[in-house]
Amino acid sequence: MDSNYDPQAIEAKWQKRWADEKLFETEAALGRKKYYVLEMLPYPSGDIHMGHVRNYSIGDALARYMGMKGYNILHPIGWDAFGLPAENAAIKSQRHPSEFTFSYIDRMRGQLQRLGVSYDWRREIASCVPEYYRWNQWFFLKMYERGLAYRRKSRVNWCPECETVLANEQVVDGCCWRHEETRVTERELEQWYLKITAYADQLLDDMKELVRWPERVLTMQKNWIGKSLGTFVDFTVSGLWKPLRIFTTRVDTIFGCTAVFLAPEHPLVEELVASSKEPTRLREDVERIKSSAVRARVELNLDKLGVDSGFTARNPYNGEAVPIWLANFVLMEYGTGAIMAVPAHDERDYEFCSAYRLPIRTVIVPEGTDSAAWADPPLKAMVEYGRLVASGPYSGLSSAEAMERMTGDAEAKGFGEGTIQYRIKDWGISRQRYWGTPIPMVYCDACGIVPVAEKDLPVILPPNVKLTGRGHSPLADVPEFVHTTCPKCAKPARRETDTMDTFVDSSWYFYRYTDPKIATAPINKDVVKYWFPVDQYIGGIEHAILHLIYMRFFTKVMRDIGLVEFSEPVARLFTQGMVIKDGAKMSKSKGNVVDPTEMFAKYGADTTRIYMLFAAPPEKDLDWSDAGIEGAARFVNRVYRLVAKHAGKLEGVRAGKLRAKDKAALTAEERRLLRKAHQTLRHVTEDMEERWHFNTDIAISMELVNDLTDLEAAVAAGKIRPAAHRTALEFLVTILSLFAPHVADELWEGLGHAEPLLKVSWPAFDAELAAEDELELPVQVNGKLRARIRVAASASEEEIRTRALAEEKVIQHLSGRQVVKVIVVPQKLVSIVVK
RNA sequence: GCGAAAGUGGCGGAAUUGGCAGACGCGCCAGACUUAGGAUCUGGUCCCGCAAGGGGUGGGGGUUCGAGUCCCCCCUUUCGCACCA
Numbered sequence: 001m002d003s004n005y006d007p008q009a010i011e012a013k014w015q016k017r018w019a020d021e022k023l024f025e026t027e028a029a030l031g032r033k034k035y036y037v038l039e040m041l042p043y044p045s046g047d048i049h050m051g052h053v054r055n056y057s058i059g060d061a062l063a064r065y066m067g068m069k070g071y072n073i074l075h076p077i078g079w080d081a082f083g084l085p086a087e088n089a090a091i092k093s094q095r096h097p098s099e100f101t102f103s104y105i106d107r108m109r110g111q112l113q114r115l116g117v118s119y120d121w122r123r124e125i126a127s128c129v130p131e132y133y134r135w136n137q138w139f140f141l142k143m144y145e146r147g148l149a150y151r152r153k154s155r156v157n158w159c160p161e162c163e164t165v166l167a168n169e170q171v172v173d174g175c176c177w178r179h180e181e182t183r184v185t186e187r188e189l190e191q192w193y194l195k196i197t198a199y200a201d202q203l204l205d206d207m208k209e210l211v212r213w214p215e216r217v218l219t220m221q222k223n224w225i226g227k228s229l230g231t232f233v234d235f236t237v238s239g240l241w242k243p244l245r246i247f248t249t250r251v252d253t254i255f256g257c258t259a260v261f262l263a264p265e266h267p268l269v270e271e272l273v274a275s276s277k278e279p280t281r282l283r284e285d286v287e288r289i290k291s292s293a294v295r296a297r298v299e300l301n302l303d304k305l306g307v308d309s310g311f312t313a314r315n316p317y318n319g320e321a322v323p324i325w326l327a328n329f330v331l332m333e334y335g336t337g338a339i340m341a342v343p344a345h346d347e348r349d350y351e352f353c354s355a356y357r358l359p360i361r362t363v364i365v366p367e368g369t370d371s372a373a374w375a376d377p378p379l380k381a382m383v384e385y386g387r388l389v390a391s392g393p394y395s396g397l398s399s400a401e402a403m404e405r406m407t408g409d410a411e412a413k414g415f416g417e418g419t420i421q422y423r424i425k426d427w428g429i430s431r432q433r434y435w436g437t438p439i440p441m442v443y444c445d446a447c448g449i450v451p452v453a454e455k456d457l458p459v460i461l462p463p464n465v466k467l468t469g470r471g472h473s474p475l476a477d478v479p480e481f482v483h484t485t486c487p488k489c490a491k492p493a494r495r496e497t498d499t500m501d502t503f504v505d506s507s508w509y510f511y512r513y514t515d516p517k518i519a520t521a522p523i524n525k526d527v528v529k530y531w532f533p534v535d536q537y538i539g540g541i542e543h544a545i546l547h548l549i550y551m552r553f554f555t556k557v558m559r560d561i562g563l564v565e566f567s568e569p570v571a572r573l574f575t576q577g578m579v580i581k582d583g584a585k586m587s588k589s590k591g592n593v594v595d596p597t598e599m600f601a602k603y604g605a606d607t608t609r610i611y612m613l614f615a616a617p618p619e620k621d622l623d624w625s626d627a628g629i630e631g632a633a634r635f636v637n638r639v640y641r642l643v644a645k646h647a648g649k650l651e652g653v654r655a656g657k658l659r660a661k662d663k664a665a666l667t668a669e670e671r672r673l674l675r676k677a678h679q680t681l682r683h684v685t686e687d688m689e690e691r692w693h694f695n696t697d698i699a700i701s702m703e704l705v706n707d708l709t710d711l712e713a714a715v716a717a718g719k720i721r722p723a724a725h726r727t728a729l730e731f732l733v734t735i736l737s738l739f740a741p742h743v744a745d746e747l748w749e750g751l752g753h754a755e756p757l758l759k760v761s762w763p764a765f766d767a768e769l770a771a772e773d774e775l776e777l778p779v780q781v782n783g784k785l786r787a788r789i790r791v792a793a794s795a796s797e798e799e800i801r802t803r804a805l806a807e808e809k810v811i812q813h814l815s816g817r818q819v820v821k822v823i824v825v826p827q828k829l830v831s832i833v834v835k
Numbered sequence: 836g837c838g839a840a841a842g843u844g845g846c847g848g849a850a851u852u853g854g855c856a857g858a859c860g861c862g863c864c865a866g867a868c869u870u871a872g873g874a875u876c877u878g879g880u881c882c883c884g885c886a887a888g889g890g891g892u893g894g895g896g897g898u899u900c901g902a903g904u905c906c907c908c909c910c911u912u913u914c915g916c917a918c919c920a
Contacts, residue, residue, distance in 0.1 A: 173917095216839070216915075223838090223916060230920085248920060261920090304918080334919045341920090347836090348918055423919055541914085614860070615847060621913090628847065630873095631860050641875095686851085696849065699859035706859090709876095778855040783901055785855060823900055828854050833900045 001647055001750035005640035007604025011742040014756070015116055023758055024118045026074055028514070028530040035071035036531050037063040038510050038570075040539030040547070043080045044104035048111045050579040050586060050612070050624065051540065053596045057609040058576060058618050058694070059538050060117045061738040065688045067118070068734075068762035074531050075118055076513035078125035079105050082133070082502045084162055084178070087435040091469040097435040098463075101128055111597055115605045116742055118758070123516045127505035128435070132512065134458030135522035136504050137440040139554070141451050142561050144441075148195040151441075151449065156428060158187040163469055164431045165191060167501060169224070169546050177546075192439055192498065193426040196553045200225050200422045202567070203552055212572035217544045224545045226423025231407045232336065233416040235260055235313035237268070238321065239275060244268060244313055247335030247421060250345065251410075252402035255391035256363035258353060259341040260313045260324045261306070263332035264290040272309045272324070282309065289328045304329050304352045315340075316415040317406070318392055327352060335421055343381065350381035363391050364399060427550065429501040434465055434474035436499030444486035444493035453487050459495070473497040506547055507554035510534060510569065523563060534570045541575040548573070574692070577621040579612075586624070594624050606740035607633045613694035613739050635698075636743060638705055639736060643729050646715075647750040653722040655730055663769065669714040670724040671773075673707065677728040678770035680704045684735050685765060694739065701735050704728065726751070734763060779804045779830045781813040789830075797824045804830040 018024060028034075039059040042052055056077075063075040079101075086097040086104075105126060112119070125132055143149040157166040159176040160183075170177045171184050196203075204225055207218050231251040234243035246260060262269060264286055276282045285307040305328045312321040322341075329348060330339055343353035343360040353360055360377040364386040385399035394402045410416030430439065438459040440452035452459055462481045465474050475481050475497035486493040508522065514531045515524035555569040578585055581592040599608040611632035616622040658666075658674075666674065684697045708728060714720045730751060737744035737757040745756045753760070772793050777800065779787040787809040791800055801824050804810060810832065817834040824830050 219839075220915060226919060228919075246920085250920075329918050329920095331919060339920045346920065348920075351918095421919080544915085617848085620841095620848095623847065625847070625861075627861050634875095635860080637875095691851070693849090693851085695847090696851095696859080699849070702859055776855085780855085780901070788855075821900060823854095825854060825901095829901085831854080831900050 001644050001746070003641070003644050005637050005644075005743070007606060007636075007743070008601075010746045011114075011116060011605055014742040014745045015113060017745075018116075018118075018756065018758075021756070023756060024075065024120045025122060026072060026120050028527050029072050030530060032072045033070070034074065034531055034535075035063075035066040036074040036534045036536070037066070038075075038513075038534045038537045039077070040537075040543065041078045041080050041506065041509060042108065043083055043085070044101055044108055045085060046104045046107065048108050048115075048596055050594055050596055052112075053115060053608060054579055054612045054618070054622065055538060055540070055576055056112065056115060056117045057612050057739070058574070058692070059536075060609075060741070061613065061694060062536060062538075062688070062692075063118050064738050064741060064758060065762065067758050068737075068760060070761065073118075074513065075120060076123040076125075076510075076516075077112065077117070077119045077121075078123075078509060078513065078516075079108075079127065080502065080506050080509075081105065081126040081128035082436045082499075082505055084164075084433065084435070087433055087467060088469065090435075091467045094467075096463065097467075098128065101126075101435075111600075114597070114600050115609070118741075123513045125509060125512050125516050127502070127509060130458040130460055131517075131519070132509075133437040133461075133505070135508075135512075136437040136500055137452070137457050137459060138454065138522060139504075139508070139557070140440060140500070141454060141457075143194060143557060144451050146557075146560070148198060148557065149192060150195065151190060151192050153188065153190045155186050156189050156191055157184045159184055162433075164433050165189065165428060167428050167503075168425050169427075169549070189430075191428045191430040192441075192496075193428050194553075196427045196550075197422055197424055199553050199556050200227065200424055202556055203549065206552070206556075206567050209568045210570075210573075213570075214541075214573060214575055217541070217548060217573060217575065220544045221549055224424055224549065226421075228421050228423075230335075230419055230421060231403070231410060231416055232419050233316065233340065233410060235315060235340075237324065238312045238314075240268075240271060240311075242268075242271075243415075244324070244338055245336045245416075246338045246340050247419065248340055250342065250399075250403070251406045251416075252385075252388060252391075252394075252397075252399045253342040253345045253363055254315065254317050254340060254406070255388070255394070256342040256344045256361045257315055257320075257322060257340040258343060258359045258361060259322050261327040261330050261339050261341050261349075261352070262309075262324060263330040263337040264326050264328065265332040266326075266330075266337045268338075269309075269326060272311055276310060278310070282307070286326055289326050304348070304355065306352060306356060308356075316410070316413070323358070325356070325358075333425070334423065344378055345381055345383055347381045347383060361390070363389055365389055367398070427501075427553075429504060430498040431501055432473045433499055434461070434467055436502055437461075437504065438475065438481075439496040439498055439500055441496040442484055442486055442493045443496070444489060444491060446491055447486055447488045447493075450486055450488050450493070456487070461499075473499070475499070503547060503550050507550045508558070510537075510551075511558075511564075523558075525563060528564060532564065532569060533566060534572075536572045536574065537570045538574045538576060540578070544575075574619070576618050577616065579622050579624060581624040583623070599629065603629060603633045604636075604742075606743045607636050610636060610698060610740050614698040615695065617693045617695050619692075635702060635705070636740060638709075639732065640743060640747065642705060642708055643733060643747040644750060646725065646729065647747070647752075650722050650726045650729070651752050653726050655723055655726040658766070658769070666724070667719050667721075669711060669719040670721065671769075673711055673714075673720055673728050674724055674769050675772070676704055676707045677731045678765045678767075680735065681731050681763060681765040682767070682770050684738075685762070688738070697735065698739060701732060704732055708732070731763065733757070734760070775827065777804075777829050779807060779810055779832065781810060781832045782834060783831070784813075786810055786813050793827070795826075797826060800824050800826070800830060804832070 037059050039055050063073050067073045081101050086100045089100050090097040140149055157171050159166050161179040176182045228249050230249035232245050234245050237244050273279050273282050306325045309324045311324045313324050314321050341349040343349040344362045366386045388394050388397050388402050407418045440459045442450045444450050462478050465478050467474050482494050484495050511523045514527045518524045558564050584590050586593045611629040615628050680700050683700045687697050733744050733747045748757050775793050776788050776790050778785050787807040789803050801822055819834050821833040
């Protein structure tokens with residue numbers, strides 16, 4: 001074989017061979033154990049970036065390892081192909097978004113193929129084609145049938161940059177998740193919603209199945225769902241017949257309620273203003289409070305502002321009338337938009353009531369406290385549970401007992417009830433944009449809102465459209481799209497002109513891979529049954545509460561409509577770290593982007609992958625270093641030269657398993673080499689099963705290369721015979737095939753093998769050969785290292801003790817002192833304690 | 836503010852179960868080969884010290900024969916949540 005390493009030629013050669021031999025093509029095979037490796041599908045933005053390279057290198061290492069372990073591997077890829085960037089580019093250049101999208105897909109497909117990932121490209125999908133998005137529409141109709149898709153008018157998040165609505169999940173720190181600098185504003189709009197809240201409890205409960213998901217992701221989802229148990233309590237308002245309902249999780253503190261706070265947007269506010277003695281002043285105050293309300297601001301910890309409405313509310317538990325205030329920190333969208341203020345036992349209420357000099361009254365004391373000794377008013381809010389005081393008939397109860405009794409009493413007397421509140425809101429999916437899935441609904445003057453008939457799907461996105469980016473649905477300007485007939489009464493009607501959030505597309509795409517072309521249903525149930533669940537999903541943490549919660553929701557709906565028989569689609573999730581450079585996330589605006597294709601051209605895909613996996617463990621952020629990739633290139637070169645140099649001479653030599661008598665006949669050098677080779681294989685095998693610290697796998701492979709280099713002289717002198725030498729080289733190349741598959745196959749071929757490594761079984765390490773036969777044990781005297789002794793690995797404790805105590809350095813440190821204790825830890829060390 | 840993770844040489848990182856801290860790589864230093872070296876190879880490289888020795892995993896305390904690892908307090912960084920009543 002060529003003595004010079006030429007990555008460009010080698011990588012092209014093997015990519016062609018793999019494709020010609022259909023090496024990555026796979027089919028469901030009942031009875032054969034399967035493994036589904038899934039990586040998050042990319043948005044076709046034009047070029048792959050280092051984050052993709054990292055994500056797909058991790059997935060490929062796993063897919064190749066599991067493949068060599070004998071699993072039937074499903075390893076697909078596709079394109080999250082609808083979305084705003086293409087549409088925005090289209091607006092600028094007055095071309096069609098599909099032009100950008102498909103040319104970007106072609107480009108990025110080429111780049112991924114250049115990376116040599118083991119994808120079954122026949123399964124590639126793109127979400128922007130009607131064959132795919134018709135099933136988004138189908139799911140929508142199924143949800144509509146079940147009341148899980150509905151339309152309502154509400155205040156929504158609006159990104160001025162995207163010119164469209166955002167779901168709550170897509171608002172980060174008051175800004176758009178795509179435009180970190182762009183403040184989200186509010187609009188009142190009619191929107192379609194998917195009722196994810198109907199599954200809130202299941203999304204929580206089923207987390208117990210997700211034992212192989214990172215705790216961090218589960219915690220984030222838990223917080224996002226934000227389930228809390230509490231009580232509704234109806235206060236009566238002075239001068240109004242309608243009760244005011246508040247929500248609290250601490251009804252046990254209600255005797256300490258000294259005010260009621262309303263969100264400035266609360267519907268009652270209008271009535272209060274109308275019947276106020278000073279309506280003008282009150283309205284002005286309300287507007288002032290509103291403008292400082294929580295939702296409208298990004299920076300937090302602003303002062304709490306409030307205004308006294310002049311009205312009072314009567315606490316049904318003790319009949320006390322307390323003032324009603326409007327407060328800027330009360331959220332309309334959580335609970336009822338009205339709360340009881342218990343300053344003694346809530347920090348926010350404490351802050352507010354102190355500022356406005358509202359009374360503060362202690363009604364809970366810590367267990368075991370003498371209530372008479374309790375400072376009242378307190379110096380700060382006591383928010384813990386405790387025992388009730390000054391709470392009428394409930395005094396003396398614990399918080400837990402009181403909450404139960406008091407909620408029960410409210411229900412019995414009709415002024416309240418127990419309730420469960422969630423932070424999660426229904427998923428608003430309407431987008432006032434073009435490049436997405438049309439929502440398959442029709443508005444008929446006679447019949448109202450009518451779903452498109454299933455047989456009439458897909459509702460095709462019309463190709464001829466003028467994109468202006470001016471904040472309303474572009475489809476509304478396409479008369480031939482808008483004008484249709486009512487599916488029910490056949491009279492003229494109008495189509496919905498909003499499109500779906502693209503997170504709908506990615507909520508079920510991984511099912512489609514299992515039978516990507518099926519035209520009669522979104523998925524092929526039988527094939528899904530074989531491949532699911534996804535055994536390993538790999539992607540970035542940034543999707544922890546967006547995609548990863550929507551996806552779980554979709555699966556539960558799919559289960560309920562009979563498509564699948566399980567509740568959770570992904571058994572194991574791995575979240576990789578980001579690729580950063582100079583301490584910052586790579587981005588065009590920061591100008592610190594490293595282009596993978598340049599790295600492929602300069603070093604090859606194998607070296608780029610090796611560097612990506614070597615520089616840090618995969619879950620941690622990886623700091624890009626130009627010098628680092630040079631080191632990876634050096635390593636790949638060394639391996640290449642080392643194997644290429646010997647490949648010819650090893651032709652015809654077999655590297656079989658060694659039997660006991662073969663082992664006994666090994667030379668010392670052979671033992672040393674085989675020990676290292678089997679240790680390396682053991683490390684990598686164990687690591688691939690669980691830990692995935694590819695950086696250490698590559699490091700130990702480097703050690704093997706170092707040993708092989710050290711032993712070159714022994715090879716030349718015949719002290720290492722070809723069979724042992726071949727074994728070590730083959731282990732090295734086999735391991736390398738997980739991380740640098742092209743050069744590995746080239747070297748494997750050079751060693752005389754006809755089949756690519758992916759068709760070879762992963763070798764088993766020999767624990768006996770991997771074992772050390774002599775160990776160097778440290779000897780400590782009073783915790784300080786004083787000597788090292790070499791002993792046989794099989795040495796008894798007594799032998800080790802004797803050897804250690806006989807060591808000259810040890811004797812020096814023992815002189816004049818008394819040995820108190822000698823601790824011998826076999827295989828580890830000797831620790832001598834003296835006085 | 837609350838919650839989580841992390842903090843180890845000049846740098847990326849290793850130490851998987853409480854047992855030799857710094858594997859492996861980068862960088863640096865010295866040398867070899869060379870017309871040349873930004874190729875390749877060899878050796879060295881935690882700190883102080885000529886050495887013996889001493890010190891050392893963010894800081895302080897503790898448990899232990901023994902702590903990067905376990906416990907307590909503090910500091911810093913990153914991430915998540917941030918008026919969710």
